Amino acid sequence: MDCCRQEPVDPSEARARLLAQHEELRGIIDGAEEMTARLVAGKATGDEVRRKLAELDRALHDHNAEEETILEPLLRTVDAWGPVRIEQMLTEHAREHGIFRQTLDEIVASPPSHMAGAIRGLVADLRRHIEHEERSFLNPELLKDDLVTVTSCS
């Protein structure tokens, strides 16, 4: 396509960027969990929890969009995974991102009495997702620092 351009991306830089975003996300996830504990204790309102979840939603949206763009060229640097496996991983990964945001939307729309259990489930799933990424495609043992290419359209 005419609109497409190719930008070289250094895998170690991409990895460092995504890891830094993970740290930021962990802080927001911890904050959402703390706010949920305050809600259960009667020390926070449903709207305060919703504001925390809105912060998490924004951070997840920005991170997931960047990760999905960066992920494909990162995965292609790993010789052990063939193209079919890579395609499956990309599809599954994007599907999980979609589920997280849908779950967040549902929690925000729910009454405060229904929030705590759903938030605890979500934060556990998010932490598992992040840990899995760091063991798999963000693991420096698996990545080579060769030049890779990102194709993007403006």
Ligand SMILES: [Fe+2]
């Ligand atoms: Fe992800």
Ligand SMILES: [Fe+2]
């Ligand atoms: Fe991630």
